[in-house]
Amino acid sequence: MSTPEKDKTRKFRAAKRMREIMTEYYIDAKSAVQTGRKVAWITSGGPVEPLIVMDVIPVYPENYGAMIGASHMGGDLCSKAEALGYSTDLCSYARADIACAIENGGPIGGLPRPDMLICCNNICGTVLKWYEIHARYFNVPLFIFDTPFCHTEFPEIARRYVRSQLDEYVSFLEGVCGRPFDLEKSREVGALSLQGQRLWQAVLDTAAHRPAPMTAFDAFFFLALIVTLRGTKTVVDFYQELLAEMNERIDRGIWAIPNERYRLLWDNLPVWYRLKWLSETFEAHDACLVADTYTTAWCGSMKYIDENNFFDSMAEAYTRIYLNIGIDEMVKTIYTMIDKYEVDGMVMHSNRSCKPYSFGQYDIQKMIQEHKGIPCMVIESHMTDERSFSESQTATRIDAFMEMIKQKKG
Amino acid sequence: MGPLNIFHQNADNPHGYARGLKARGKTILGYFCSYTPEELINAAGIHPLRLFGAKDDTGIADAHLQAYCCSLVRGALTDVLSGRLDYLDGAVFPHTCDSIQRLSDIWRLNTNLKFFADVVLPVKLTTESSRRYLEEVLRKFRSDLEKGFSITIPDERIRASIKTYNAIRTSLKALYRMHAKKTSPLTAGDLNAIVRGSMIIDRTEAASMLADLAAQIQAPGKADGSEKRVMLVGSVCEHPDIYRLIEQAGADVVWDDLCTGSRYFEGLISEEGDPISALARRYHERIICPAKHSSVTGRGENLVTLSQEHGVQGVIFLQLKFCERPASRACSWRSRPSCLPKVSS
Numbered sequence: 210m211s212t213p214e215k216d217k218t219r220k221f222r223a224a225k226r227m228r229e230i231m232t233e234y235y236i237d238a239k240s241a242v243q244t245g246r247k248v249a250w251i252t253s254g255g256p257v258e259p260l261i262v263m264d265v266i267p268v269y270p271e272n273y274g275a276m277i278g279a280s281h282m283g284g285d286l287c288s289k290a291e292a293l294g295y296s297t298d299l300c301s302y303a304r305a306d307i308a309c310a311i312e313n314g315g316p317i318g319g320l321p322r323p324d325m326l327i328c329c330n331n332i333c334g335t336v337l338k339w340y341e342i343h344a345r346y347f348n349v350p351l352f353i354f355d356t357p358f359c360h361t362e363f364p365e366i367a368r369r370y371v372r373s374q375l376d377e378y379v380s381f382l383e384g385v386c387g388r389p390f391d392l393e394k395s396r397e398v399g400a401l402s403l404q405g406q407r408l409w410q411a412v413l414d415t416a417a418h419r420p421a422p423m424t425a426f427d428a429f430f431f432l433a434l435i436v437t438l439r440g441t442k443t444v445v446d447f448y449q450e451l452l453a454e455m456n457e458r459i460d461r462g463i464w465a466i467p468n469e470r471y472r473l474l475w476d477n478l479p480v481w482y483r484l485k486w487l488s489e490t491f492e493a494h495d496a497c498l499v500a501d502t503y504t505t506a507w508c509g510s511m512k513y514i515d516e517n518n519f520f521d522s523m524a525e526a527y528t529r530i531y532l533n534i535g536i537d538e539m540v541k542t543i544y545t546m547i548d549k550y551e552v553d554g555m556v557m558h559s560n561r562s563c564k565p566y567s568f569g570q571y572d573i574q575k576m577i578q579e580h581k582g583i584p585c586m587v588i589e590s591h592m593t594d595e596r597s598f599s600e601s602q603t604a605t606r607i608d609a610f611m612e613m614i615k616q617k618k619g
Numbered sequence: 620m621g622p623l624n625i626f627h628q629n630a631d632n633p634h635g636y637a638r639g640l641k642a643r644g645k646t647i648l649g650y651f652c653s654y655t656p657e658e659l660i661n662a663a664g665i666h667p668l669r670l671f672g673a674k675d676d677t678g679i680a681d682a683h684l685q686a687y688c689c690s691l692v693r694g695a696l697t698d699v700l701s702g703r704l705d706y707l708d709g710a711v712f713p714h715t716c717d718s719i720q721r722l723s724d725i726w727r728l729n730t731n732l733k734f735f736a737d738v739v740l741p742v743k744l745t746t747e748s749s750r751r752y753l754e755e756v757l758r759k760f761r762s763d764l765e766k767g768f769s770i771t772i773p774d775e776r777i778r779a780s781i782k783t784y785n786a787i788r789t790s791l792k793a794l795y796r797m798h799a800k801k802t803s804p805l806t807a808g809d810l811n812a813i814v815r816g817s818m819i820i821d822r823t824e825a826a827s828m829l830a831d832l833a834a835q836i837q838a839p840g841k842a843d844g845s846e847k848r849v850m851l852v853g854s855v856c857e858h859p860d861i862y863r864l865i866e867q868a869g870a871d872v873v874w875d876d877l878c879t880g881s882r883y884f885e886g887l888i889s890e891e892g893d894p895i896s897a898l899a900r901r902y903h904e905r906i907i908c909p910a911k912h913s914s915v916t917g918r919g920e921n922l923v924t925l926s927q928e929h930g931v932q933g934v935i936f937l938q939l940k941f942c943e944r945p946a947s948r949a950c951s952w953r954s955r956p957s958c959l960p961k962v963s964s
């Protein structure tokens with residue numbers, strides 16, 4: 210275990226700035242009624258840039274779900290949702306968030322009331338019903354951005370359909386906001402969004418260094434900005450700063466864990482209420498989780514973005530995101546990551562909350578073992594509902610897994 | 620054997636029926652959801668067979684699916700991996716829930732059937748652009764079938780298939796209505812077997828047997844009118860025991876909102892004009908399941924209308940364990956009217 214002194218150097222300067230930005234952001238969002246700005250609740254994979262263009266404040270129930278999980282409030286809120294009739298099998302973000310909306314509970318005194326809801330089903334189908342529930346509860350307009358699933362292809366008919374929805378989205382926003390969409394500003398926001406994604410990728414890439422200056426647990430923390438404020442200058446400035454700090458760490462030899470011997474890849478969302486415990490458990494084995502498929506998803510679609518025509522290319526970029534493709538496509542991303550980050554093993558979080566992320570993991574695991582010859586382990590949880598997590602069972606599995614890696618690697 | 624028995628028998632033993640068809644040289648495509656445009660499969664001269672999934676969990680699916688997966692998805696994988704679907708020439712996966720979507724991937728990568736198609740329908744069914752896209756998806760599916768089986772599917776064949784399906788759906792609805800009005804000896808369990816059987820047996824035969832059945836019914840039911848009138852709401856119901864349980868409790872399922880029930884037969888297809896456009900309109904306008912979006916209150920309102928129309932005294936929501944859809948109470952939350960007392964869920 211690391212000493213407090215070491216912890217001090219290993220703390221990120223940028224973390225403080227990040228907290229400030231997030232606090233300002235939530236204050237802005239919560240005072241929107243006073244400042245006359247509109248608030249939109251939007252799904253984490255949804256096209257946020259048009260909201261930024263319209264000066265609408267995007268609020269993310271999923272980001273809030275993460276906050277709920279990290280503050281150990283998930284179990285209680287989920288049980289409230291269950292008392293309302295929602296099944297325990299539902300995504301714990303949805304359960305916790307629905308309970309918060311009705312009970313006005315949760316961290317930071319709940320989210321500001323939405324003026325509109327933007328639901329993009331590129332992450333899952335659960336959000337569709339979740340946002341319908343909110344639309345009924347808050348009685349505000351709902352826009353659904355429907356992104357056909359790309360099992361093996363992104364056919365032209367799907368491209369046309371999604372592209373036409375971008376226009377419908379703009380009309381919807383113009384209607385709700387009562388002012389026209391500014392194309393010039395749209396180009397600026399597009400450029401900032403792409404720049405933000407590039408910087409986020411660059412930050413994550415620093416973990417390719419051996420030893421790594423950051424872990425996936427750090428990425429889970431620093432992710433919030435690329436999710437919530439993508440398309441703003443704040444994000445670009447912040448990730449520039451963070452990237453500089455990462456590079457400085459590499460120069461000064463400040464590593465994420467003191468004795469990195471094994472490098473691991475994490476799959477799926479984090480177990481929000483056990484971040485510290487998991488990070489310490491792996492660290493005790495000198496294992497560093499150097500990368501993850503989850504935070505990479507927010508820059509994984511850059512290859513589909515046309516720098517000179519950001520708006521049109523959003524159709525493809527938002528449809529072909531990591532969770533909206535077949536598992537044989539997903540595994541290709543994983544192979545690239547295994548090579549890029551020189552990974553010794555994979556930790557798969559089998560997340561009862563998230564079926565589109567979790568079903569197929571066993572097949573992915575088999576493919577990885579066959580093609581890359583690295584061991585994989587599975588941890589099971591409901592990412593925001595701590596009631597079902599078994600720490601002792603997980604610890605035993607991690608020990609056995611690390612034993613296997615040690616034997617293999619020596 | 621009377622038509623009722625034939626429906627019961629084949630609903631209970633779809634594999635037996637399918638093997639018989641196969642032995643007679645028929646090409647068979649399995650499908651999972653009532654959003655599958657089976658009219659096109661039938662028009663191609665291919666037999667569409669609804670797959671409900673094994674009821675016994677042999678554990679063979681464990682290598683691919685976690686324990687927290689619903690029994691429909693696990694059952695389907697169990698069936699195909701254990702060779703029980705050896706008569707299939709292929710399978711069709713429409714875009715529905717997240718679990719079915721991943722089942723599609725797992726199926727595609729672990730089976731080796733001649734034909735495989737994802738029919739990625741829109742989820743949002745409220746706009747002209749989604750209607751247009753739906754129509755294009757159907758045209759693509761038609762051409763996938765044509766390529767996959769080296770055939771052509773002329774418009775006339777699609778029109779004929781539409782007629783067959785309209786006949787099936789009209790008769791099913793008539794049988795349901797007779798039951799709801801207590802002018803039929805068929806029980807709710809019989810009706811369930813009849814709907815499921817109609818998804819198993821040859822559609823032309825099904826259409827004519829259903830017409831015969833509707834015509835034969837003269838005697839009123841044995842129900843004495845004292846049972847509580849309930850409606851069953853959910854995705855699919857393939858558990859005959861549920862009907863028995865409800866009956867024993869002194870109630871009768873007089874209507875339902877199930878894909879193995881009214882959602883399957885509601886909404887006829889126009890027999891005029893371009894057949895693909897007509898099909899697209901039906902799938903765009905049909906009563907949705909919780910995997911789709913029509914309006915935010917649409918499903919709730921539909922339940923109110925149905926219950927008023929059929930004098931329903933209580934609603935039973937049926938939800939499969941591990942189903943990811945907040946299909947029942949959540950879906951009707953705040954749109955469940957006070958006239959609908961909840962029986963259980």
Ligand code: SF4
Binds near residue numbers: 271300303335478564
């Ligand atoms: S089901 Fe998965 S993708 Fe959907 S909201 Fe929950 S965690 Fe996110």
Ligand code: SF4
Binds near residue numbers: 651855
């Ligand atoms: S309930 Fe939905 S997913 Fe299930 S069969 Fe019906 S339409 Fe398909």
Ligand code: SF4
Binds near residue numbers: 689719854941
């Ligand atoms: S809708 Fe529910 S019951 Fe149906 S396949 Fe999906 S998860 Fe299973």
